[in-house]
Amino acid sequence: MRIALVASLAWQDYRRDAWLSACSVLALAAVIAPLLVLFGLKFGLVSSLTERLETDPATREIIPLGGGRFSSALIEQLGQRSDVSFAIPRTRQIAATAQVGARVLEMLPTAAGDPLLDGLPIPKGLDQIVLSHTAAERLAARPGDLLEARFARQVAGRVEEQRTRVQVLAVLPLEAFPRDGLFADLALLEAAEDYRDGGAVPALGWPGDEMSAVEQRVYPAFRLYARSLADVEPLRVYFAGQNLLVSTQANTIAQVQSLSRNLSIVFWIIAGLALAGAFAAMLAGALAAVARKRRELSVLRLLGFSTAALLLFVMVQALYSAGIAAVLSAGLYGLAETGLNRLFVQVPGEHASHLLARHYGVALVAVLGVSAVAAACGGWRVARIQASEGIRDV
Amino acid sequence: MLNLCAVHKSRGVGSQRYSLVIPALALRAGEQVAIVGPSGCGKSTLLDLLALVLAPDQVGQFEFHQQDIGGLWRADQQSALAALRSRHLGYVLQTGGLLGFLDVRGNIALPRQLLGLEDDGSVARLAEQLGISDQMGKPPAALSVGQRQRVSCARALAHAPQLVLADEPTASLDPLNAERVMQALLDRAREQRAACVIATHDEPLARASGLPVRRISCRRDADGGVTATLGEAC
Ligand SMILES: Nc1ncnc2c1ncn2[C@@H]1O[C@H](COP(=O)(O)OP(=O)(O)OP(=O)(O)O)[C@@H](O)[C@H]1O
Numbered sequence: 314m315r316i317a318l319v320a321s322l323a324w325q326d327y328r329r330d331a332w333l334s335a336c337s338v339l340a341l342a343a344v345i346a347p348l349l350v351l352f353g354l355k356f357g358l359v360s361s362l363t364e365r366l367e368t369d370p371a372t373r374e375i376i377p378l379g380g381g382r383f384s385s386a387l388i389e390q391l392g393q394r395s396d397v398s399f400a401i402p403r404t405r406q407i408a409a410t411a412q413v414g415a416r417v418l419e420m421l422p423t424a425a426g427d428p429l430l431d432g433l434p435i436p437k438g439l440d441q442i443v444l445s446h447t448a449a450e451r452l453a454a455r456p457g458d459l460l461e462a463r464f465a466r467q468v469a470g471r472v473e474e475q476r477t478r479v480q481v482l483a484v485l486p487l488e489a490f491p492r493d494g495l496f497a498d499l500a501l502l503e504a505a506e507d508y509r510d511g512g513a514v515p516a517l518g519w520p521g522d523e524m525s526a527v528e529q530r531v532y533p534a535f536r537l538y539a540r541s542l543a544d545v546e547p548l549r550v551y552f553a554g555q556n557l558l559v560s561t562q563a564n565t566i567a568q569v570q571s572l573s574r575n576l577s578i579v580f581w582i583i584a585g586l587a588l589a590g591a592f593a594a595m596l597a598g599a600l601a602a603v604a605r606k607r608r609e610l611s612v613l614r615l616l617g618f619s620t621a622a623l624l625l626f627v628m629v630q631a632l633y634s635a636g637i638a639a640v641l642s643a644g645l646y647g648l649a650e651t652g653l654n655r656l657f658v659q660v661p662g663e664h665a666s667h668l669l670a671r672h673y674g675v676a677l678v679a680v681l682g683v684s685a686v687a688a689a690c691g692g693w694r695v696a697r698i699q700a701s702e703g704i705r706d707v
Numbered sequence: 708m709l710n711l712c713a714v715h716k717s718r719g720v721g722s723q724r725y726s727l728v729i730p731a732l733a734l735r736a737g738e739q740v741a742i743v744g745p746s747g748c749g750k751s752t753l754l755d756l757l758a759l760v761l762a763p764d765q766v767g768q769f770e771f772h773q774q775d776i777g778g779l780w781r782a783d784q785q786s787a788l789a790a791l792r793s794r795h796l797g798y799v800l801q802t803g804g805l806l807g808f809l810d811v812r813g814n815i816a817l818p819r820q821l822l823g824l825e826d827d828g829s830v831a832r833l834a835e836q837l838g839i840s841d842q843m844g845k846p847p848a849a850l851s852v853g854q855r856q857r858v859s860c861a862r863a864l865a866h867a868p869q870l871v872l873a874d875e876p877t878a879s880l881d882p883l884n885a886e887r888v889m890q891a892l893l894d895r896a897r898e899q900r901a902a903c904v905i906a907t908h909d910e911p912l913a914r915a916s917g918l919p920v921r922r923i924s925c926r927r928d929a930d931g932g933v934t935a936t937l938g939e940a941c
């Protein structure tokens with residue numbers, strides 16, 4: 314028996330029963346569309362939350378607490394770990410500020426790969442800086458401007474001061490660093506550290522004591538970012554093992570991750586119950602269809618349809634319903650998505666309700682599969698249809 | 708081609724029992740016969756047996772197209788029976804038996820499609836002969852009962868089967884049309900060298916069409932049940 318012929322006969326019968334067919338489509342769509350909306354909300358909200366966490370580098374920052382003693386080699390080694398995306402030494406508190414204009418700015422070391430300066434030019438040498446948004450506002454500085462940075466020290470009760478010209482390479486967006494800050498090459502911070510220690514900085518022509526080159530510089534801290542959210546907690550554990558207390562966002566991350574997991578569980582419970590209900594409805598529908606079409610089915614049997622072909626006839630009709638219901642549900646979901654995304658206030662680029670193409674694909678396959686199985690179970694009764702029963706009353 | 712010997716079929720029990728006995732029935736290719744008898748005597752039951760849709764209870768011999776039908780029923784070989792029906796049988800049901808979801812053309816063409824046969828114009832030719840050419844696009848529900856029976860005749864002949872069974876094919880037709888349809892049916896069957904069994908209560912029409920007539924006679928048994936027996940040609 315040719316499948317195409319059976320499918321075409323099934324379609325003609327399906328079309329003639331348009332009203333009943335529409336009912337079964339609506340019954341299915343009534344289950345699928347709300348499930349899509351539910352899943353869209355779950356996926357949209359959870360991925361918004363995790364995206365927010367992932368795009369904000371501050372979530373991945375690991376801040377050492379209390380002073381330590383780190384060599385540059387050790388920090389370089391940390392930076393090369395596969396779970397670390399960026400690590401750079403920090404100089405002592407003494408070199409943590411610079412006076413620019415009338416403002417005292419926090420100074421931070423930076424280098425290529427700094428997630429805070431993502432997409433911006435990296436300051437190099439002693440004469441380039443990147444300003445934070447608020448600092449640039451207060452100084453009315455714009456990229457390309459030349460500024461004067463002043464560093465003061467007290468030597469034997471006398472206040473001394475040196476200045477150097479620096480160029481503003483770029484200004485950070487507000488969300489990257491909310492305070493008054495200045496990002497510069499580590500060399501500039503080391504120069505400030507040396508100068509405030511009373512030493513000379515030959516590179517800038519600043520006078521002072523000769524610094525011994527033999528002694529290796531020791532850093533009290535570092536700026537370090539984990540490569541991904543999932544790397545934060547293992548790194549915390551690693552540092553704890555090294556007897557180094559660190560502060561991380563591991564708690565926030567864990568909360569979001571457990572929220573996501575719990576929402577998934579809730580969703581799958583609801584989806585499972587709803588699909589079981591849909592399965593029962595489709596099974597009943599298939600049983601009713603076999604009973605209703607008994608006369609037609611027995612005529613087809615008389616004309617030589619095998620049991621398999623009759624079963625296919627019933628299953629194909631269920632698949633038609635499932636396919637149409639899936640498309641209808643996707644359309645209804647699309648409407649709901651637009652409405653929901655308008656209803657929930659949100660940051661641009663984030664969605665309260667959102668589905669990917671593969672979600673639609675999985676939903677379609679699941680609906681078709683469940684319908685086919687339900688129809689096969691319900692339609693199994695066609696095997697018992699005898700041509701002699703039905704043909705008497707057609 | 709068709710050969711039955713001592714085939715029994717019973718339905719119901721006690722005083723509701725109805726039994727059909729076929730002592731002997733043999734048909735060669737192209738041979739035609741009419742079965743007559745009063746309403747309820749078992750004409751449709753006999754045709755259902757011959758159409759391989761009703762399982763016989765006892766079989767002395769039941770051979771169709773070199774196949775042991777009794778054996779196929781005993782072994783519950785439904786698909787083998789279905790294949791035989793589809794290829795070699797055309798059955799005009801008493802009630803038409805048209806598929807409501809296909810139009811007239813679709814109904815007539817279906818047996819050929821099921822066999823994967825191309826339409827060689829026989830659908831249109833049959834419709835012409837049976838006077839239903841102008842009804843081809845209609846659904847069966849929009850036809851008169853007589854028209855439905857003619858469509859059913861066309862469907863039974865469309866795939867040139869070896870055995871054509873017709874259950875009261877002219878019951879709902881006026882005498883003129885009855886004769887025309889009966890003649891068309893018999894002519895086509897003769898053309899195709901198909902054996903033909905026609906059940907009718909219209910014995911004069913059967914005789915006028917030149918068919919040998921076999922009568923089913925009923926007798927009430929001691930238990931209140933009925934036994935019907937297919938008689939010899941008379
Ligand atoms: N499913 C059934 N169960 C029990 N008895 C049945 C069944 N079908 C038919 N019968 C009985 O079998 C007998 C023969 O029925 P059948 O339909 O073959 O008669 P018929 O000769 O075709 O009559 P008509 O000329 O009215 O069509 C009837 O007495 C009927 O009551």
Ligand SMILES: [Mg+2]
Pocket residue numbers: 750751752801874
């Ligand atoms: Mg009858």
